[in-house]
Amino acid sequence: MLQMPLRPVLATIAALALAFAVAPNADSRTKTPKQNPSQEAQASYRPTDASLYVGTDTCTTCHDAEAKSFNHGPHWRTDLDKKRGPEWRGCEACHGPGKEHVEGGGDVSKIISFTKLSSADASRRCLDCHQFGEEHSNFSRSEHQKNNVGCIDCHSVHAAKVERALLKQTQPQLCYTCHLETKADFVKPSHHRVNEGLMGCTSCHNQHGGFLTRQLRSTAAQAQVCFTCHTDKAGPFVFEHAPVKTEGCVACHVPHGSANPHQLRRSNVNLLCLECHTFTVDSAAPAIPTFHNQTQKYQACTMCHVAIHGSNTDHVFFKR
Ligand code: HEC
Ligand code: HEC
Ligand code: HEC
Ligand code: HEC
Ligand code: HEC
Ligand code: HEC
Ligand code: HEC
Ligand code: HEC
Ligand code: HEC
Ligand code: HEC
DSSP states (O other): OOOHHHHHHHHHEEEEEEEHOOOOOOOTTOOSSHHHHHHHHHHHHOOOOGGGGGOOHHHHHHOHHHHHHHHHHHGGGGGGGGSSSSSSSHHHHHOOOOOOHHHHHOOOOGGGHHHHHHHHHHHHHHHHOOOTTTTTTTTGGGGGTTTOHHHHHBOOOOOOOOOBBSSSTTHHHHHHHHHHHHHHHHSSSSSSSSTTTTGGGTBBBTTOOSSSSOOOOOGTTTGGGGTTTTGGGGGSSOOOOOOHTTTTTGTTTTTESSSSGGBBBSSHHHHHTTTTTOOOTTTSSSSOOOOTTTTTTGOOOHSSSTTTBBSSTTOOOOOO
């Protein structure tokens, strides 16, 4: 970080310049707290007193590696926002006011370090700006936040491997670093082509959280996410096959991948259908007719009931 001997000199100049620039401020809420506030306290607080801030250019004099990544990424744009106070601009929008840090020649107790914050506190600083919009507004209800997975577990401001969205890794590898159990699903014979790059985990899940279980996305019409791509299954049909709409696709399919054809939950289609279409009192599904002899051709249900996701012409789904 600090390799060049010029740095201490620059530091002194910067510190002196600041010492003269500081003006006393009467507002107790925004005044620098007297005692040494913890990292957590500093992070929960965005003082508006402009005299506590030094600006990105000053930080750059000592931290050129971080300045380079900052300029290369999207956040340099915050420095253009002159409508709001300095607490929303540049390095200090994330790391907090830096005057005391600079005057202390780089006093690490006077600047916010994300690696010293709890996951939730670190994320909250990012959310000050990023909580708006459907994509991110539900982070607090996400399984990620609840399990101490925060923004900087997936994103890196200064050392991103993937420029777009400042990711630490590309998908799906990023997700597999923690979700090993899921990795196995996507190499099964019948699977969604996530590893092949045809879609991402985030095509179906909102990694930033949402209202549905399993952090699933929904379509614009609030229907299940599967309809965004499988529009032909969405209907509406004159004759709906009830479970498609009531229980969702996962009543019959495994969404990630399966050893069975068509990502079906069961190896044989008749076993799947007969989970519902049997003679039980409490089943909403009619039992199969008695002539459906299961030792013969009637095993291959979808040979005849071809429009299994719904039909506009036939109540037993023989035709679409
Ligand atoms: C006078 C030179 C100087 C200036 C100017 C300066 N820093 Fe530092 N900074 C340092 C030094 C020295 C360290 C300690 C480095 C170390 O321990 O490796 C440091 C450490 C840090 C750390 C790490 C804290 C930690 O706990 O490890 C952050 C974050 C940081 N600076 C941000 C900033 C920001 C933001 C600014 C502008 C507001 C800034 N610095 C301006 C010298 C400076
Ligand atoms: C968008 C928020 C954000 C901005 C803007 C930002 N940083 Fe950081 N900075 C971070 C995060 C998060 C880390 C932790 C490492 C990472 O994610 O890359 C970090 C790490 C650092 C570190 C390493 C010490 C540590 O805590 O690990 C220094 C030094 C630093 N930043 C300085 C700067 C300087 C100087 C600027 C402006 C040129 C700046 N940062 C702008 C978020 C930010
Ligand atoms: C002061 C407000 C502010 C803060 C705080 C902030 N950001 Fe940003 N962030 C922005 C702006 C502005 C952009 C650029 C938006 C654009 O181009 O549409 C951005 C863009 C991004 C992007 C998108 C990059 C892309 O390629 O699309 C990511 C990821 C991101 N920020 C992550 C973070 C993380 C992680 C933190 C906390 C460590 C953070 N931000 C803190 C304002 C902020
Ligand atoms: C579990 C990993 C993960 C976590 C945690 C996470 N992100 Fe992301 N984020 C991603 C991925 C992956 C993308 C890229 C999605 C894509 O390629 O479509 C992304 C995209 C973004 C983008 C840019 C695109 C957009 O959707 O606007 C921003 C900004 C962003 N994240 C901010 C944040 C902030 C702020 C937090 C913390 C509150 C956070 N992220 C937490 C994985 C994560
Ligand atoms: C740093 C580790 C980590 C990373 C990286 C990560 N996750 Fe998670 N994720 C977790 C933890 C921990 C949980 C909560 C426990 C669980 O359900 O496994 C979770 C939960 C989830 C859930 C909710 C599961 C449920 O049962 O409700 C989904 C969906 C999810 N992650 C998707 C993703 C996706 C998509 C990515 C990549 C963009 C990703 N995760 C990256 C750690 C991570
Ligand atoms: C085609 C859409 C789709 C894709 C792509 C997808 N998921 Fe899922 N995922 C789902 C659905 C639907 C569920 C809920 C399954 C259920 O409730 O039975 C789920 C469940 C999960 C769960 C909860 C545990 C479990 O297995 O039921 C995790 C964790 C998860 N997904 C992570 C991931 C990760 C990581 C990726 C990328 C490698 C990914 N998902 C890609 C649709 C998808
Ligand atoms: C981002 C688009 C996309 C989303 C979202 C999506 N799929 Fe798919 N799905 C595809 C594509 C593309 C294929 C064809 C895969 C191939 O040829 O490798 C496919 C194939 C399938 C197959 C057939 C596999 C076969 O072997 O015939 C099933 C079943 C399936 N998806 C179910 C689902 C379910 C259930 C969901 C919601 C949880 C879903 N899909 C969400 C794109 C998507
Ligand atoms: C009642 C059980 C059931 C439900 C619910 C169901 N499917 Fe299917 N699906 C099947 C069966 C059985 C097949 C295999 C058809 C065959 O053998 O020709 C299949 C095949 C598929 C195929 C591959 C062949 C084709 O028709 O494109 C896709 C894609 C698919 N389903 C997507 C979905 C989606 C998306 C949903 C949710 C909207 C869904 N399925 C709900 C039973 C179901
Ligand atoms: C999750 C339970 C479930 C599964 C699995 C299921 N079904 Fe159904 N099925 C139903 C329900 C519920 C109805 C609607 C009954 C009603 O509306 O009165 C229905 C209706 C039908 C009907 C129309 C009956 C009529 O008289 O209108 C046919 C045909 C049918 N299913 C065939 C199948 C086949 C073939 C499979 C296997 C590929 C299958 N079902 C899998 C629950 C299921
Ligand atoms: C060789 C063609 C064929 C096969 C294979 C077949 N069916 Fe049928 N299925 C029929 C015929 C014909 C009817 C009667 C249609 C009618 O009443 O108009 C029927 C009716 C049904 C009904 C409606 C019963 C009712 O009371 O409304 C259900 C449910 C059903 N089949 C389920 C299945 C299941 C489950 C399988 C696989 C185990 C299957 N079928 C295999 C031809 C077939």
